[in-house]
Amino acid sequence: MSTDATPPVPLRVVVADDQASIREGLVLLLGTLPDIDVVGSAADGAQALELVAEHRPDAILLDLGMPVLDGIAATRRLTAEHPGTAVVILTTYADDTSILDALRAGARSYLTKDADRTDIARALHAAAGGLAVLDPRAQATLLAASGARVADPAPEHGRPEEPLPDGLTQREAEILRLIAQGLTNPEIATRLYLSSNTVKTHINRIFTKTSSRDRAAAIGYAHHHGLA
Template identity: 75%
Template sequence: MSEPAGAPLRIVVADDQASVREGLVLLLGGLPDIDVVAAAADGAEALALVDEHRPDAILLDLHMPVLDGIGATRRLAAEHPSVVVVVLTTYADDTSVRDALRAGARSYLTKDADRADIARALHAAVGGFSVLDPRAHAALLAPEAPPDAPRPTASPSDGLTEREWQILALIARGHTNPEIAAQLYLSGHTVKTHVSRIFAKTGSRDRAAAIGYAHRHSMG
């Protein structure tokens, strides 16, 4: 909903980490031009609070329980199109950025942004402008995976994205992180982030365990 000129921006904050969530409420709530009307610990709670308070914008983390940030963004875009979504997350890899923007997020920031950056991004987004963190912008400009990149031959319910499947397949073939980065046109940091997620989602403690998982799912 749109506020009268000069009125504080009404926002909801959503982050599953209590310390981050409470910190953002304190930081942003202390600004005269921002009013934090509610704070949520997951995507489902965020939707309920948006429905209750009808804010101008929501500052949303991507990785949350119950309903993650991508799913929450899709629901918000469908059910509350006037509420602007600004992502604030740790991740700036190409998959996260593209998925968030495709779901309907207006802007994308990483958690090293300071209070002034976040406030400016919120106001700009409500004003109709998109703001991208420099790392997110670089990821967005990176080319999509080449058509001959490896694809999964199984579909386990582990939550791996297609890009994570591609990287896991390359790990199973013995490729190092730098080799994977070169083949998929990704930065070394992005590959490292994906590998960490792959380990977490597959319950792998190291590359050897991940390779074993890949072979069990006919990827190697």
């Protein structure tokens, strides 16, 4: 009896970057990986949309600073028109505004260009599987920005605390903080002594109230509102 296993289907990816040398380098780099198939490369956001519409890839590796249609606008279009394609940002920008704008636009993962081949491949696979990935530099930027907000002067004594944004309850805010820390649903359930179904219900309500399509968007929301 044959023991040969069917090889896994490669992840189908589009690469978009306006700098030809970087774009071609990424195509060559990812092309050496047996579990990734680069099906197209684009020099701007508009071309990226065309290629995604044509090839229906699992994920797109997208730069932010591109002509015709920049990465943020392209991400919004891709998320709305091609929700089956996960957007992974790969850019030189590591400021909190760029990161948050990308996550709010629908990007599932955010990498800076000092990421290596393994990091990029891992982020692409994770994003295609519905997971969020922020590289260490992006994480540090968001944590620093969040810390600056937390360090703001406290309200005067006796003044009531400001309500949580968008009608979030204290429990939902607590779960959102744990999501932002990277905890899975089972880990959150264990930490808060809740059932998995209860955690899932809270998370669905969090997504609805914050207009988040996935965990990556919720993480961006949490950092933007100082809840992480």
